[in-house]
Amino acid sequence: MTFAHDERLALVDSMADFGPDAPTLCGEWTNRDLAAHLIIRERRLDAAPGIMISALAGHTESVRKATAARPWDELLHDVRSGPPTWSPMYWLDAQINTTEMFVHHEDVRRAHQHWTARPLTVGRQAQLWKYARQIAKMGYRKAPVEVIFELPSGESAVVHKSDSRTVVLQGEPAELLLHAFGRNEVLIEAKGELADVQSVMSLDRSV
Structure with missing residues (x-):
């Protein structure tokens, strides 16, 4: 299936x-x-x-x-x-x-307290990684800074280009995909200047 x-x-x-x-x-x-x-x-x-x-x-x-x-x-x-x-x-x-x-x-x-991330196979995380990079181009289109996705393995992708500073969002593909789709109940780490991180995290990421 x-x-x-x-x-x-x-x-x-x-x-x-x-x-x-x-x-x-x-x-x-x-x-x-x-x-x-x-x-x-x-x-x-x-x-x-x-x-x-x-x-x-x-x-x-x-x-x-x-x-x-x-x-x-x-x-x-x-x-x-x-x-x-x-x-x-x-x-x-x-x-x-x-x-x-x-x-x-x-x-x-995740609308309920004490939710946990579900374990997914490597293959299914790989599918979500492909979709995450596609969706992110829309989700972060209004970002005032460059946005980079980074996996735990170190693999990364620029999902929004900018001549300004950079914010790196680190997490599993499933978590990055959910964030790109506008969900905040995710397990990711954001790195960059505080104001830049806040600008990305507060974006209207509706697709």
């Missing part, structure tokens, strides 16, 4: 464990709200564009709220089942859902 598939099943298991009204790291969304978001993203081609296009967001939010009102077991079933065969996402699941499922799984887990 693919990384995306495994994360999808693990995400649903965590949602079931915490329950429909548990918080997530997605603003005010509960697990129920997040499940509805995932469902319309994969099953409602009329509403999915509003996730990215603000002019269409009103219709998307209306559909999401209606979906969220469905029975909890039905929502979990639809998320677990994944996109139907008629959805373009069915054929691109491994390519476009790895980060979606991983990040939202951590949104569910």
